[in-house]
Amino acid sequence: MANSTNDMRYAKNVLETIGNTPLVKLNKVTEGIKATVLAKVETFNPGGSVKDRIGVKMIEDAIRTGKLNPGGTIVENTSGNTGVGLALVAAIMGFKAIFTMPDKMSKEKIRLLKSLGSEVITCPTAVPPDSPESYYSIAKRIVETTPNSVLANQYFNDLNPQAHYETTGPEIWEATAGRVDYFVGGLGTGGTISGVGRFLKEKKPEVKIIGVDPEGSILKEYFYTEKIGEAHPYLVEGIGEDMIPGTCHFQYIDEMITVGDKESFRMARRLSREEGLIVGGSSGSAVHAAIEVAKTLDDDKVVVVLLPDTGERYLSKFHSDEWMRENRMFDAKLLTVADLLKAKSSALPPLVFVKVDDTIHTALDFMKSYNVSQLPVRGERDWVGHVAEGNLMDLVLASKIAGDEPVEKAMGNPFPSLALDAHYADALKLLAEKNPAVLVKDGDAVVGILTKYDLVEFMLTKLD
Numbered sequence: 073m074a075n076s077t078n079d080m081r082y083a084k085n086v087l088e089t090i091g092n093t094p095l096v097k098l099n100k101v102t103e104g105i106k107a108t109v110l111a112k113v114e115t116f117n118p119g120g121s122v123k124d125r126i127g128v129k130m131i132e133d134a135i136r137t138g139k140l141n142p143g144g145t146i147v148e149n150t151s152g153n154t155g156v157g158l159a160l161v162a163a164i165m166g167f168k169a170i171f172t173m174p175d176k177m178s179k180e181k182i183r184l185l186k187s188l189g190s191e192v193i194t195c196p197t198a199v200p201p202d203s204p205e206s207y208y209s210i211a212k213r214i215v216e217t218t219p220n221s222v223l224a225n226q227y228f229n230d231l232n233p234q235a236h237y238e239t240t241g242p243e244i245w246e247a248t249a250g251r252v253d254y255f256v257g258g259l260g261t262g263g264t265i266s267g268v269g270r271f272l273k274e275k276k277p278e279v280k281i282i283g284v285d286p287e288g289s290i291l292k293e294y295f296y297t298e299k300i301g302e303a304h305p306y307l308v309e310g311i312g313e314d315m316i317p318g319t320c321h322f323q324y325i326d327e328m329i330t331v332g333d334k335e336s337f338r339m340a341r342r343l344s345r346e347e348g349l350i351v352g353g354s355s356g357s358a359v360h361a362a363i364e365v366a367k368t369l370d371d372d373k374v375v376v377v378l379l380p381d382t383g384e385r386y387l388s389k390f391h392s393d394e395w396m397r398e399n400r401m402f403d404a405k406l407l408t409v410a411d412l413l414k415a416k417s418s419a420l421p422p423l424v425f426v427k428v429d430d431t432i433h434t435a436l437d438f439m440k441s442y443n444v445s446q447l448p449v450r451g452e453r454d455w456v457g458h459v460a461e462g463n464l465m466d467l468v469l470a471s472k473i474a475g476d477e478p479v480e481k482a483m484g485n486p487f488p489s490l491a492l493d494a495h496y497a498d499a500l501k502l503l504a505e506k507n508p509a510v511l512v513k514d515g516d517a518v519v520g521i522l523t524k525y526d527l528v529e530f531m532l533t534k535l536d
């Protein structure tokens with residue numbers, strides 16, 4: 073849609089840059105898979121998400137039908153991304169924008185909307201959709217009491233799936249030259265999957281459309297049984313529902329797959345690290361499901377999976393190691409000794425030790441003040457041994473050693489050592505083999521110590 077004047081190519085405004093996002097082949101997270109898995113990377117939209125596509129469509133229609141006039145206000149209940157799409161339209165077209173959001177949404181999303189000039193009202197997440205406190209109800213009330221305002225209404229406005237029928241679907245069809253066999257995407261409003269599904273099935277009825285639902289959402293159960301179950305809290309943002317959106321046209325969906333928070337976040341982090349795709353948690357859910365599907369397929373099959381939004385919106389959430397640890401989301405297999413060291417309480421210095429000529433008394437004092445039961449012993453050049461509290465006390469009680477004698481006389485073997493990038497399993501093995509502690513090395517320098525206690529505490533509090 074770029075304009076061209078005297079060979080200059082530019083967009084008339086940022087709204088013209090929405091859509092025509094690339095399809096990018098996934099190479100590493102799909103290791104061992106024969107089928108081609110292509111990601112439709114919606115982070116390339118100017119607002120960083122797939123929802124830019126529907127913002128323009130819904131507002132253009134409100135203007136055309138006279139629901140919104142100059143100086144008016146756009147209102148929406150949004151998990152964030154639709155707000156950004158609408159805020160872009162409001163900024164370019166000169167409208168005001170007010171958004172209601174559930175309070176579980178990331179701070180980045182709220183700040184982003186404010187940076188685009190919008191007003192944001194956060195509402196409790198843990199209330200039913202028909203409660204007067206819900207973000208749906210509050211958005212409705214704002215429209216009722218604000219003159220010249222319109223509710224974009226992404227959950228019931230059919231222009232939402234229509235936008236995907238007109239843009240996302242055809243783009244996938246053209247970019248794959250009609251070779252797409254499976255489309256995998258998450259459902260929030262269901263707009264994306266309904267619009268893309270309808271378009272692709274019209275072109276090629278045998279295309280399979282796979283919906284992705286987070287654990288805790290009611291959509292998958294509804295798809296298979298038409299029963300409305302009970303929703304449970306989950307952490308992935310943007311997908312899953314506690315009600316049935318009017319924009320979700322289940323007739324275009326062939327199968328639904330449930331994906332949990334942990335799998336979603338782990339896959340989103342892998343997409344960043346291994347594929348260079350900085351994406352949100354719902355992209356992780358979608359790729360996790362796409363891989364499940366692709367595992368069963370031959371090499372002539374093409375799977376397209378949609379990545380709805382950018383990971384920059386979640387830097388303080390699952391893209392942060394600390395957040396992953398606090399929320400017990402780490403996969404122990406992927407952890408390194410450096411991760412274990414970072415997780416230790418910062419109340420202690422990273423390494424408490426005694427020198428070979430320090431006295432037994434000093435060693436016992438150190439153990440008491442730092443509340444540790446063993447210490448490594450440092451020689452002139454190297455780590456020469458260790459002392460253990462129980463053993464020192466036994467020796468003193470049996471009068472086999474005096475408090476003013478050097479620790480050298482009572483020390484055991486040096487602790488084994490591991491590099492910072494060694495695996496969790498290596499630390500587990502050494503500590504389970506009766507070593508009370510392991511020294512951690514960065515090159516030749518010892519930078520920390522991991523004790524049995526540290527590892528047990530980590531296993532009990534940070535892993536399942």
Ligand SMILES: Cc1ncc(COP(=O)(O)O)c(C=O)c1O
Pocket residue numbers: 123151152153154258259260261262263264265309310311352354355380381
């Ligand atoms: C991050 C994210 N992923 C996925 C979706 C789902 O898209 P749709 O509402 O079209 O089903 C949304 C929708 O808000 C979203 O914000």
